[in-house]
Amino acid sequence: MATPTTAGAPDDASHVATAAPFDAAAERGLLVVLPHPDDETFSSGGTMARCADAGVPVTYLCGTYGDMGRRMGRPAFANRESLRDIRERELAEACAVLGAEARMLGLRDKCVEFEDPIEVADRVRAVIEELDPSTVIAFYPGYAVHADHDALGLIAQLAVRSLPAGRRPRLLAVAVGDQEANRAALGEPGVLSDISATVDRKIAALRAHRSQTEAMFVKWDEDAEDEQAKAFRDRLLGGEKFYLLDPHHVTDYERNRP
């Protein structure tokens, strides 16, 4: 484990703060940088819709087309070769629901970690410079379960880090998976977004990602009493939680990369 950055702070926590509410009205622009079509809705769809409602420009810079996913709909209606275009259309529909503009980085699904991170970070930085958002949302490197999530999380962090001080948006990081383990390593998330006003649109956007979420909705309907499914749904549709990530904080993930 890493040496704590602050005396008494949990390992790998860049920042320990008392939780502050996410204030959409205070934003100038929101840029979400995640690798797959659907990551945006799962992690921050309610927050994106809140910003759109407040008149804040919202952009989703999506790393890949999710073309190597294994979910094909239930029953399956996609295949390995049709999935790319299907997911691109699903993303366009979800972003229309959330009030966001979608842009693609065009990386190969599952292969983000094998790209040159500096090269991709330069492309992300160019988008930040163009849009000048007040906040960037990305995955927390090392706490995002999927290798693409961790890799693009670091790339987004490197992009923000490379900007001159004063031009850097704040970086909100999403940790996924085992919440207990994440809390033990990172502390409590510093920013909480109340999505009660936009949860219907988050659900509509989840449904728009049909190939990826049909099986989940079937499970929710069929196994209404399944404790694990219920806990996941409650977490997904409850508030969205973010860690305030210092762009200069070197995570274990960054330290251990090749």
Added chain:
Amino acid sequence: MHPIDRDAVQAELDRRRDQPVYLHLETTTGSYTALGPEKKPPVIAFVRNAQVTYARGVVTGPGPYRVGLKLQEGWVYADGLTDFVVTERDELLLAGHDPDGHLTVALQVSAQPFREA
């Protein structure tokens, strides 16, 4: 895709033999197995757009099906195939799906390279 019709798949394999074809071979547990109750690590592999030439390609089994492609110096093998389709681009796609409709295995051949992102 449709449930595999062995005769139809065999005819498609025969039609592509003795010529260079692009291969997509894949097997996947999905990337989120670590979140499951057994906390298993994911096991995933794929090869996309490797060029091979097979002199003999055979589909066997009672379903799920197996396919073997005999190369000049080696083999391509997949088990667990349940569905197939020939796309508009004349690609032969074979795949296995679990009861949730999730892809578990894929073996695909095409005279043209498969699309890249």
